[in-house]
Amino acid sequence: MLKSFKTELRLTESQTDKVRRSLGICRFLANQYIVRNIWLCRLYQRGVLDEKQPHFITANDFDKCVNHVLKKKFPWIDQCGSKARKKVLVNAEQAFRRFFKGQARFPRFKRKNQQNVKLYFPKNNKGDWTIWRHKIQIPTIGRVRLKEFGYLPQGVTIKIENINTSSRARRLEKRLRREQRRLSRKYEIRKKKGGSTATASANIEKKRLSVQKLHQRLTNLRRNYENQVIHALVEQKPRFITVEDLNVTGMMKNRHLSKSVAQQRFYSLREKLRRKAEIIGIEFRIADRFYPSSKTCHACGHVHGGLKLKDRIYVCPVCGYTEDRDLNAALNLRDTKNYRIA
Numbered sequence: 001m002l003k004s005f006k007t008e009l010r011l012t013e014s015q016t017d018k019v020r021r022s023l024g025i026c027r028f029l030a031n032q033y034i035v036r037n038i039w040l041c042r043l044y045q046r047g048v049l050d051e052k053q054p055h056f057i058t059a060n061d062f063d064k065c066v067n068h069v070l071k072k073k074f075p076w077i078d079q080c081g082s083k084a085r086k087k088v089l090v091n092a093e094q095a096f097r098r099f100f101k102g103q104a105r106f107p108r109f110k111r112k113n114q115q116n117v118k119l120y121f122p123k124n125n126k127g128d129w130t131i132w133r134h135k136i137q138i139p140t141i142g143r144v145r146l147k148e149f150g151y152l153p154q155g156v157t158i159k160i161e162n163i164n165t166s167s168r169a170r171r172l173e174k175r176l177r178r179e180q181r182r183l184s185r186k187y188e189i190r191k192k193k194g195g196s197t198a199t200a201s202a203n204i205e206k207k208r209l210s211v212q213k214l215h216q217r218l219t220n221l222r223r224n225y226e227n228q229v230i231h232a233l234v235e236q237k238p239r240f241i242t243v244e245d246l247n248v249t250g251m252m253k254n255r256h257l258s259k260s261v262a263q264q265r266f267y268s269l270r271e272k273l274r275r276k277a278e279i280i281g282i283e284f285r286i287a288d289r290f291y292p293s294s295k296t297c298h299a300c301g302h303v304h305g306g307l308k309l310k311d312r313i314y315v316c317p318v319c320g321y322t323e324d325r326d327l328n329a330a331l332n333l334r335d336t337k338n339y340r341i342a
C-alpha cells in the first residue's frame, strides 16, 4: 500500500538555508560517488585492477568511506541528515546498475543549475511527520509552515497488491496445502479399502477439523489485514479515494491463487472500503479500467508501452523521470480525471 501527498511549504530563512545546504551536500556526495566509480572503471580498463578486485563501489561501501574519510576532510557533510545522504547514494548506485544492464546511459553529474537532487527524510523520531492544520514536522528541519492550510492530506491513492505476501499468510497457506493433501490421501486409502466416503473415520474427522481451523485462521488474518488497510486510509480524512478498476495483475503473481479467488478478494476489499468511505462521506473514485496508471509518466504524461511487470522502477524514455513503479502509478491515479464516482 502506498500513499503520497504533495504540498508546498513556506520555509523561514534559516530553514531555506538548511535545505539549500543539504541539497548541496547531497549533490556533492552523488558527484563524488560518480567520480570514484569513473576512476575505478578507468583503472580496470587500463588493466591496473584484475578481475577479482572490485571495479564498482556500492552505495553502502561509499557511505562508509564518507563517514570515515570524507567527513574528516569536509566536516560540513554532517550538516545534512545521514538518511538523506544515504538515499542519494543509493539512487546513484541504481543509476550505475541500470547502466551496467544496458538500460540507461552512463550516470551524469548533478548540476547546481538544474536542480535534480531530491532530499529524503525518513521518520526517525516520534513526532516526525506529524501534521497540524498549518504546519508539519519534518525530520532535521523541524516544524515547517504549510503554504495552504488545512489541505493536507488532500488525496489518498492506494495500490493493493498481494495480500498474501506476508510471511505468516504464506506459511499458513503452505501448511493448509499440506494438510489438505494429507486429508485427501486418507480419503483415497479409505476408498481403496472399500470404505464409504460419506462417513469418515475418527482420524479423518480430526484431519478435517485441522484443515477447517487453518482456513479460519487464514480468513481471520486476511480480514484483519483488510481492516487495518481501510483504517489507515480513512484515518487520514482524505477528500477523495481513488481505486484502480479491476487491476488484479499484481495479485496474479501469486501462482497458487486462482484468478477468481484473487479477484473476488480484491472486490470484497474494495467494497468494504467503499462502504466505509460512504459512511464517513469521502468521495470514492474508480479510475477508468483502461487508464494506464503504471505506464504513464507522472512528469510528462508519456505512455511507456514497453514497461514490463518486472520493471520495479519507472524510467521515462522521453523525459528521464525516474520513480518507484508503484509510486508513479499512485501519483497518476491521484491526479487522473478519468474516473467515475461510486
Ligand SMILES: [Zn+2]
Pocket (backbone or CB within 6 Å): 297, 298, 299, 300, 301, 302, 316, 317, 318, 319, 320, 321
Ligand atoms: Zn516523462
